[in-house]
Amino acid sequence: MKMELIQPFINAADAVLAQGLKSPMSMGHLTMEEEAYRRKGVAALVWLTGDIEGRIIFDLDPKTATKVASGFAGMELPESEELVREAVCELANQVIGNAVVSLNDQGFHFRIHPPALHNAEQGTKSSEDTEALVICFETATGAMFMNIALRYNQKLEKEQALGVRAAN
Amino acid sequence: MEQFAPVKRSKDGQPVRYLIVDDSVFARKNLARIVETFGGQIAGEAGDGLTAITEYDRTHPDIVLMDITMPQMEGIEAAEKIVQQHPDARIVMVSSVGYQENIVAALQRGARHFVQKPVKPEVLYEVIKYVLGEDATVASAAGAGA
Numbered sequence: 001m002k003m004e005l006i007q008p009f010i011n012a013a014d015a016v017l018a019q020g021l022k023s024p025m026s027m028g029h030l031t032m033e034e035e036a037y038r039r040k041g042v043a044a045l046v047w048l049t050g051d052i053e054g055r056i057i058f059d060l061d062p063k064t065a066t067k068v069a070s071g072f073a074g075m076e077l078p079e080s081e082e083l084v085r086e087a088v089c090e091l092a093n094q095v096i097g098n099a100v101v102s103l104n105d106q107g108f109h110f111r112i113h114p115p116a117l118h119n120a121e122q123g124t125k126s127s128e129d130t131e132a133l134v135i136c137f138e139t140a141t142g143a144m145f146m147n148i149a150l151r152y153n154q155k156l157e158k159e160q161a162l163g164v165r166a167a168n
Numbered sequence: 169m170e171q172f173a174p175v176k177r178s179k180d181g182q183p184v185r186y187l188i189v190d191d192s193v194f195a196r197k198n199l200a201r202i203v204e205t206f207g208g209q210i211a212g213e214a215g216d217g218l219t220a221i222t223e224y225d226r227t228h229p230d231i232v233l234m235d236i237t238m239p240q241m242e243g244i245e246a247a248e249k250i251v252q253q254h255p256d257a258r259i260v261m262v263s264s265v266g267y268q269e270n271i272v273a274a275l276q277r278g279a280r281h282f283v284q285k286p287v288k289p290e291v292l293y294e295v296i297k298y299v300l301g302e303d304a305t306v307a308s309a310a311g312a313g314a
Contacts, residue, residue, distance in 0.1 A: 019286050072286060073198050074169035086194030093192065093237065094285050097264020101284075104267035112237050112265060114191055 004106070005052060005150050006133060012098035013137060013146055016091065020071035021139055028136035028143065037132065037147055041065075042084050043118035044092040050110020052103065054150035057118055058092040060084075064142035065091070089115040095146070172293050174207025174307045175300065177230060184296070184304060185211035187229035189220040189246070190262070191238040195285075199233055199262065202289045206296060207307070215239075217246030224250050224257065230303075231296060234279070236263040236270060244274050251278030258299050262287060 010027065017025055041061040048054055060068070066079040069087035077083055092115045100112060132149040175184050186203050188210065190196045200210050211227040214220040218241045224232065232250065236243040247259045261274045264285040271282045280299045283292050297304060 016286055069194065072194075073201060074289075075201075083194065086192055090192045090194045093195075094264040097237070097266070097285060100265055101267040104269065109269075114237055114239055 005103070006135075006148060008099040008102035009056065009095065009146060009148060010135060011102065012095045013135075013144075016094045016098060017068065017137060017139065017144065020068040020091070021141070022071055023140045025137055025139040028138045030136070031134050033132040033134050033147065039118060039120065040143075040145055042088045044089040044115040045118040046092050046096050046115045047113040048096075048100075048110050048150065049113070051108040051153050052110050052150050053153050054148070056092070056096055056150070057145075057147040058088055058095070058115075059118075059145040059147065060088050060091070061142040064139055064144055067139070067141040085117055089117065169201065169205055170289060172206050172289070175293075175296060175304050176207065176307055178303050178305050181305075183207055183209040184231060184300065185209050185227070185229045187212045187214065187220065187223055187227055187232045189214045189217070189223075189232060189238070189243065190235040191215050192235075195235065199287065202287060202292060203233070203296075205289060206293055208296075217241030217243055217249075220246045221249055221253075224254065228254075230258065231299065232257065232259040233262045234259050236261060236265050236274070244270070244277055244279070247274060247279045248277035260292075260295060260299060262292075 037057060040059045042065055043057050043059040045055055045057050062079060062084045065084040065087045066077060068091055069083055070077045096112055132147050135146045137144045176182065177184055186208050188196045188199050196213050211229040212223040214223045216238045234243040234247055243261060250257050250259060259279045261279045261282045262285060266282060266284040274282060281295050283295055
């Protein structure tokens with residue numbers, strides 16, 4: 001997976017979390033995940049289709065999700081399962097939406113599908129061409145994990161390669 | 169949460185009525201809280217584009233705040249259908265997917281403005297005043313934050 005695909009998501013997460021939490025955060029460890037994805041807290045999954053395809057999972061512990069939700073609401077909100085689920089999905093939506101704006105500026109076009117809760121304890125194993133990168137963001141209230149498995153659309157890549165050959 | 173000088177309808181001095189459309193309950197509640205700080209009133213809510221059309225017909229709001237990425241029918245298509253039926257409808261797209269193509273498509277199909285998520289209340293406040301134009305007055309409010 002190329003860094004040019006990842007960096008917009010890191011930048012967007014940084015910007016959206018900073019506005020939501022209104023406190024400093026830092027990027028922790030960054031790992032490639034070869035085994036199947038294991039959920040750590042409350043997770044939302046978003047699929048992308050188009051020039052770039054794959055999925056992104058946002059995974060937060062409930063306390064951090066409540067803090068982010070309170071930051072977006074501009075008031076302290078009580079922790080509840082529903083609030084946490086909604087906050088994680090909306091956070092995923094906002095981070096991915098902002099990242100897509102940046103990727104679109106680079107000429108990539110794709111569709112974001114609405115976020116869905118990722119309830120399974122364990123996800124599918126990543127493959128060679130859709131290896132997952134896990135980024136940990138450390139905040140004052142806890143960690144947020146962003147698990148990214150994206151690749152260039154192979155059909156488009158083939159078409160472009162054929163187009164180049166035909167042109168030559 | 170910061171309070172703003174209330175925006176009222178010019179014709180009758182009543183609060184501006186909003187229809188809020190977003191598939192996230194959390195996002196709808198947040199937007200509702202924000203527009204209430206503008207002195208607004210929630211006329212209705214919808215979680216997808218199809219419901220937004222029927223809710224518009226039922227409530228006839230002054231402003232629609234419409235998300236883009238939603239199940240069943242996306243926001244831009246719903247905005248187009250509402251404007252076809254109600255050419256005076258004032259629809260503001262509120263989405264995190266604020267790239268140029270989407271903004272242009274939304275404006276071409278009838279939306280009046282676009283606000284990027286995460287929503288900054290002071291930005292939305294200015295957009296609402298701009299979109300309502302002469303149909304709104306800003307009441308003087310001592311100690312208001314804007």
